[in-house]
Every structure is written in structure tokens, then in C-alpha cells.
Amino acid sequence: MAKNQMKSYTLDELTDKYIGKKGTVRRDQFEVDLKLEIIGDIIKIARKKQQLTQEQLGQLIGVQKSQISKIENNTKDVRFSTILRVFDALKTNVKMTIEFNPTSFMEIA
Numbered sequence: 001m002a003k004n005q006m007k008s009y010t011l012d013e014l015t016d017k018y019i020g021k022k023g024t025v026r027r028d029q030f031e032v033d034l035k036l037e038i039i040g041d042i043i044k045i046a047r048k049k050q051q052l053t054q055e056q057l058g059q060l061i062g063v064q065k066s067q068i069s070k071i072e073n074n075t076k077d078v079r080f081s082t083i084l085r086v087f088d089a090l091k092t093n094v095k096m097t098i099e100f101n102p103t104s105f106m107e108i109a
Helices: 011-018 025-049 054-061 065-072 080-089
Strands: none
Touching: 011 025, 025 065, 025 080, 054 065, 054 080, 065 080
16 A cells, blocks of 8 residues: 655755745845845844843934834845944844846956
């Protein structure tokens, strides 16, 4: 008697199927949004660990509480400099890796 086996999928396979393949506009936007959401979550966790309210963190960097809320909830485009100020106020080390796709740059003559 043959057992019914469920097909298993990797996260990459499911993302390709439901969001789109890497390099498509939809997938690229999904990945940017996901990264911004992760940054917001990290900020929220660090803020709470330091027992700061959104208002207190906002005061430390000179923005309104609503701006901190928008950063944490990924509801607004935020300047990179603002995010760096938030991490600085939270006394958090930031390490960043930037990878350039050589095919996305035109050759400079």
C-alpha cells in the first residue's frame, strides 16, 4: 500500500512561485519591504530593551513620536540618515554590506 507523500517546498521555491523570481520588479520590491520591516523590528526590540518609549526615542534624535512609529511599522519611507541616528541613539552598532550587481551598471567609457 503506497503512502501519500506530501511534496515539500523550500522557502525560495514558494517565494518564486507566489511573489516572483529574483530580478522581477515585484520580487525586488518585496525584498526591499521585507528588509525595511526587519529594520523596524530591530529598532523596536532595541528601544524596548532600553525601556524607552517611542516619544523618548524621538526626543533623543529630534523627531516626533509618530516618526518612530512609522519607522517601526514600515509605514513611511524614511531617510537613511534618520535610521542611522536612531541606531546611534540606541547605542547600537550597525554593520552594513553593500553588494553591487555588475550587470546593473553601464560600462563607463
